[in-house]
Amino acid sequence: MEASPTFESIRRSSRARKAPAKYDTEPAISDSKVPDQPVIKQSRPKRKAAQAATQNIVPESNGPTLEEVLGGMSETERREFRGWVELESDPGFFGAMLVELGIQEASIQEIYSLGPETWKELPQPVHGLIFLFEYEGDDEDCNTNDPPDWPETLWFANQTTANACATVALMNIIMNSPILGGGYLNAVKNNTLHISPPLRGVYLDNEDDIRSVHNFLARRIDLLSEDLALDNKYEESQKKKKALKTTQKKTTKPKRKKRNIDTSYHYIAYVPYEDRVWELDGLQTRPRAVGPIPESPESCWLDVAGEAIQQRMLRNSEYSSYNLLAIYHSPLKEQTSEFGTRLYMCHALHKRDFGGNPSDRVPNPFETFPESRLDPLHLSESQIDRNFACPRSFIETMNQPDFDNTKALARYKELISECESLEVLVIAERESIREMMERYRSRQHDYTPAIHQWVKALAEKGVLRELIQEMDGQS
Structure with missing residues (x-):
């Protein structure tokens, strides 16, 4: 929760409303009758000591700390x-x-x-x-x-x-x-x-x-x-606990407040x-x-x-x-499962009715969906053969006496069309996940060290100072 900004009033002292006199200059004397007196220079040992101390102080370099703060993180x-x-x-x-x-x-x-x-x-x-x-x-x-x-x-x-x-x-x-x-x-x-x-x-x-x-x-x-x-x-x-202890009376019980x-x-x-x-x-x-x-x-x-x-x-x-x-x-898991089941059904149908007759010119479903086409779906021919099976209702339909080659071909084309529709849905869902994770990975990369080194190089070449002066001149 971001705390609301608080503003502290600036207190000014009224003891120094007039500019102090300069001790190192000769005072002006307007009355000519006053006899001339030698001017005595007043020394300010405290001021000189402070100036000498300031000159001898070596500023602590914050370079290593800044480099560590703006560096990469593992x-x-x-x-x-x-x-x-x-x-x-x-x-x-x-x-x-x-x-x-x-x-x-x-x-x-x-x-x-x-x-x-x-x-x-x-x-x-x-x-x-x-x-x-x-x-x-x-x-x-x-x-x-x-x-x-x-x-x-x-x-x-x-x-x-x-x-x-x-x-x-x-x-x-x-x-x-x-x-x-x-x-x-x-x-x-x-x-x-x-x-x-x-x-x-x-x-x-x-x-x-x-x-x-x-x-x-x-x-x-x-x-x-x-x-x-x-x-x-x-x-x-x-600080709040300390202030509460000093202002709270022993006879009064603290009121319960919301956190x-x-x-x-x-x-x-x-x-x-x-x-x-x-x-x-x-x-x-x-x-x-x-x-x-x-x-x-x-x-x-x-x-x-x-x-x-x-x-x-x-x-x-x-x-x-x-x-x-x-x-x-x-729906990704269900869509992938439906695709694998239907492609396995196509394979079983082709193997039973069209695999032994080259003149039917019905391609093998794994020729229509080769490995290059199955890979974006995170599937392979061996996975489909091993992990999927034909539904009982489909097996019963194939075993019916009137299920001839014409019906088998129509059902085969219908299953191929369903596989193509499911392929589009699965690829779209996986592409959405890929884009999401790519954006996630790009946001993980910290560009702060590169920006810091770039600004540092500009400052060393004097370009940064020129840019600042140019902006001040325009304003």
Whole structure:
């Protein structure tokens, strides 16, 4: 949370309103009757000593420190950093985080409006919503009127450190959705099933893999700035505690105040779980049920979540800004599986009805889809032969007596056409992932050292001074 700027008044002393007289010049005497007297020069030993000390002081070079601050940063340094940097609300960055965390069956899309028309355009199913809003602590609900219990299997973690709300909201969605799967995150969930939400937040804070993924865009200067901000916050808190102890009377009890939030923007999550829609805010003590999941086919849980988001937006000021991301199930795995199954069906059909008769001029499906064409789909002929099979209904159709060569050829062409359509969808989805990761990798590269060396070279050649003088002359 960015603190509002404070301005300190400048106090000026009234003791030196007139310019002091010069001691080294001869005083002007206007009265001619006053006899001439020799002028005695007054020496200023303190001033001379100060000037000599100033001349003898050798300025400390900040070159090595500057070089270190503006230098490149290794992955080990980023991993060992114990803080969390601010994360911008970009669907590409969140999608890259999912890939880095091992989630292959989910994608993220930004939402620009709320309503049934928007929900229908989203790929289904939607596993959760990430809502970014301007946090106004005095107007926030403390969910004290909600029922004290929630499903024991609902995974919820508190935010226990500054700037971690984005990852906490993401984890609160992943841990309650089928996209979790196995692997590393599944082990994290199993290790935190029987501990409280605050301890889950501490667990996430101590996980180097999760924290390093959160900080994947951080530069060295970002990490140093975050360390400095934490130091300043600690000093301010110590000053407030000291002032409170000196002004507080022993007979009075301190009033309970809401905690100050470190950032003016905050991420929370909305997920469907069992028969209700839940708001998972890491700064609250427990999940908040926002409404039951509708049973009618005309509506869905997104309608309930959208209404809760609108109510929260109405509580904020009219100048607040918001951002909404939807995490939905990626169709890539299903589309790839359908493509492999249909190509295997083509191969089985060709092998039974056309493989032994060259005059039919029906090409082998692996000639239509050679390895060069299967490679962008992350498939191969051996994988299709080994991992896919014909559905039972297709085998029964081929074994029917009236299934002649004419029907077989028509079915073969139909399957080839379906494979070509699925090929387009799979390539488009994989290209989207590739572009997202390429953008992610390019943002990881730190150009600060190169810019620093370039500006340094300009200064050494005198070009920088000329540019500054030219700009001053134009202004």
